[in-house]
Amino acid sequence: MTIEFPPPRPQIQDRLEAGDVTLGRIMPARSRRMKAHEVLIKAGEPHGEIYRLTSGWLARSRTLSDGRQQIIMVFLPGDLLGLKTMLFDRQPDSIQCLAPATLQILDHGQALELARTDPDVSLRFMWQLAEDERRLHNWVICLGRGNAVERIATLMLDFRGRLLQAGMAEGDSFNLPLTQEQLGEHLGLTIVHVNRILRRLREAGILTVNRGLVEIHDVDALSLYAAPMQDIFERESKSFGGGLSNGASFT
Amino acid sequence: MTIEFPPPRPQIQDRLEAGDVTLGRIMPARSRRMKAHEVLIKAGEPHGEIYRLTSGWLARSRTLSDGRQQIIMVFLPGDLLGLKTMLFDRQPDSIQCLAPATLQILDHGQALELARTDPDVSLRFMWQLAEDERRLHNWVICLGRGNAVERIATLMLDFRGRLLQAGMAEGDSFNLPLTQEQLGEHLGLTIVHVNRILRRLREAGILTVNRGLVEIHDVDALSLYAAPMQDIFERESKSFGGGLSNGASFT
DNA sequence: CGGGACGTTGACCTGGATCAAAAATTGTGG
DNA sequence: CCACAATTTTTGATCCAGGTCAACGTCCCG
Secondary structure (H helix, E strand, O other): OOOOOOOOOHHHHHHHHHHHHHHHHHHHHOEEEEOOOOEEEOOOOOOOEEEEEEEEEEEEEEEOOOOOEEEEEEEOOOOEEOOHHHOOOOOOOEEEEEEEEEEEEEEHHHHHHHHHHOHHHHHHHHHHHHHHHHHHHHHHHHHHHOOHHHHHHHHHHHHHHHHHHOOOOEOOEEEOOOOHHHHHHHHOOOHHHHHHHHHHHHHOOOEEEEOOEEEEOOHHHHHHHHHHHOOHHHHHHHHOOOOOOOOOOOO | OOOOOOOOOHHHHHHHHHHHHHHHHHHHHOEEEEOOOOEEEOOOOOOOEEEEEEEEEEEEEEEOOOOOEEEEEEEOOOOEEOOHHHOOOOOOOEEEEEEEEEEEEEEHHHHHHHHHHOHHHHHHHHHHHHHHHHHHHHHHHHHHHOOHHHHHHHHHHHHHHHHHHOOOOEOOEEEOOOOHHHHHHHHOOOHHHHHHHHHHHHHOOOEEEEOOEEEEOOHHHHHHHHHHHOOHHHHHHHHOOOOOOOOOOOO
């Protein structure tokens, strides 16, 4: 599992990896497997653990009083969950499994102790909080300003980037365990409209989605749609090369 | 300045206030005044300080490559800014002044030291990070699922709630230093449409906005519009009374 | 009193929603 | 392995919330 962080502080990268290695040594002591649709955390219910996702897909989502649903954030392997609730247990969102997942578990108490004694772990925790916030900022932009195509392009490239990181994608195709309805719930669009945009992208030879397999046939064209949503760092990192493991990185 | 946090851990409230008092004792040593339109942090530029907003309005916003703008979050007195960048300096958003503001400044170094030695301050920092995240979650929901009226109602009630907290609103009216264009940039709407919705609300006798003065004439009606966007805790706290200082609390 | 924000309004257009129904796929139990 | 049910995808027809374009009113400030 590699973790990436923008250039300005190169030494941080090593420490993050070190922190992650430590977690990877300790946390397997307790783990859990989940099947799709299972719920890890119910809205409103406290929990006293943090989780490290090692395989599969999870989503933080909220159900409105009138039934509307919004997927706020999607978690992929390598992500840590539940950090925020180390401090404040109640939280109004639920976390559910999108695709069969494995996660490792650590009590809040132990996690706090670990963070206190191991600065690399502590840094790893902080980084996750910052990364979550970065993703949320990006997503607010995307929902507030992007049209349907921009949103979908952005999301697909984000998934691609993160899955490449996690070693779960090769080249330009990856497995996407979200139904089009769930995509819509994340994108703020209707299932019908998601479907239509996907058709347009397919007909343009840019991207196909078939039985959960996403194949990006024209990364550049897709990136062009996503471009306006990219932040300045993504933009400049794009400009000076990037090659393989570049790609957007948010959700 | 009072800080509020949901019930489950009553003792936390006191510690947060204690942390805030400490900051309020130390931070005035360095401060800065800003006029509207001034920029505190330019997108992409690092800074080595955290800020405590004591009066006025600030906004975190991003300008897209094609000129579109999105206001990601609005800061009101009592908020701490720049915590995230204690760890990671570069950030793609800029922070600008919406209404004449006063803020206190503390070096990252001193802040970290303070956090290390004073657990209440540390808690206050963590709380701010969590609070920011909560607001972002709520805002994602609002943008992803809410229509124009719901968004505006939600935002107005949020402002009202936070301003009451900060002692900057009395009863049901407050000063709103955002132009309708800026409102649109935050709400993901056009200036024209913002204007029309405000007219509708005015004609319905629910809310008027005149020269920066927002007057909510019918809080209940407005709350009804905002209701679906409210999270479960806001919902239940609404149900058992609330009276004065209730109200939504996000942006 | 003139110019530049900002607010307001109308006419019109369109991206995406809604409604409805068929096709394709996936899952299930026998 | 098949038959059947449930879920998911796809498509068409139609509608409407919100965007676009354009003009005019209003306020503010030098």
